[in-house]
Amino acid sequence: MKHIIAIDGPAAAGKSTVAKKLAADLGYTYIDTGAMYRAVALACLDRGIPLADEKCCGEIAASCHIALKPVAEGCLVMLDGEDVTEKIRIPLIAQGASKVSAIPAVRQALVAKQRQMAEDCNVVVEGRDIGTIVFPEADCKIFLSASLEKRAARRYEEFKKKGNDIPLADVTAEMAERDERDSCRDHSPLKQAEDAVYLDSSNLTLAQVVAFVKKQMTGEK
Numbered sequence: 001m002k003h004i005i006a007i008d009g010p011a012a013a014g015k016s017t018v019a020k021k022l023a024a025d026l027g028y029t030y031i032d033t034g035a036m037y038r039a040v041a042l043a044c045l046d047r048g049i050p051l052a053d054e055k056c057c058g059e060i061a062a063s064c065h066i067a068l069k070p071v072a073e074g075c076l077v078m079l080d081g082e083d084v085t086e087k088i089r090i091p092l093i094a095q096g097a098s099k100v101s102a103i104p105a106v107r108q109a110l111v112a113k114q115r116q117m118a119e120d121c122n123v124v125v126e127g128r129d130i131g132t133i134v135f136p137e138a139d140c141k142i143f144l145s146a147s148l149e150k151r152a153a154r155r156y157e158e159f160k161k162k163g164n165d166i167p168l169a170d171v172t173a174e175m176a177e178r179d180e181r182d183s184c185r186d187h188s189p190l191k192q193a194e195d196a197v198y199l200d201s202s203n204l205t206l207a208q209v210v211a212f213v214k215k216q217m218t219g220e221k
């Protein structure tokens with residue numbers, strides 16, 4: 001039987017790190033749906049398409065080719081054959097992804113791609129609407145969160161490690177704005193599925209969160 005682990009939650013709650021580790025430990029395929037929305041935002045911006053143009057953004061989402069190529073550290077994000085893994089990790093693209101993800105036609109196109117990717121393999125999928133919309137039948141659903149302060153501090157450190165010294169206040173404001181937009185949009189807002197288990201990762205290590213999810217998978221208390 002095919003297994004699906006769904007991990008939803010706000011930005012920088014630790015979803016990617018946990019999902020990658022789980023996928024590596026279990027031999028499952030890792031699907032980063034946020035990266036797909038980021039790729040669409042990049043494709044639109046590269047073509048000079050305003051992110052408020054729902055029709056054009058929807059057409060781009062339906063016609064562009066996005067592939068998540070598994071590698072040891074997670075996955076490479078390929079957009080029309082180009083490796084955009086690093087390019088999509090800047091605040092401009094994060095905000096852009098949040099904007100295009102509110103467009104129903106964009107969501108429709110990407111949700112279809114996500115379901116296709118999981119057709120014949122076990123998967124760990126992270127995003128905002130995985131447990132509610134994309135895979136409501138998932139075997140294990142986790143809603144991972146953490147305080148805004150912790151999440152912003154984590155993202156700030158990640159940027160800094162890459163030589164990108166963005167002030168903590170800017171990182172915090174960007175994240176709060178994105179969370180608000182992602183939670184308040186009309187279509188598939190960020191929301192905990194009724195049957196998802198909530199976990200606050202503010203004071204937990206990666207190993208603790210991974211162990212918690214594995215326990216949920218086996219039904220252990």
Ligand code: DC
Pocket residue numbers: 011012033034035037038094097098101102126127128129130178182
């Ligand atoms: O997980 P992330 O920060 O890479 O996601 C970028 C944006 O994409 C996020 O602000 C909202 C959107 N997104 C979404 O709407 N649905 C998903 N399943 C994943 C991401």
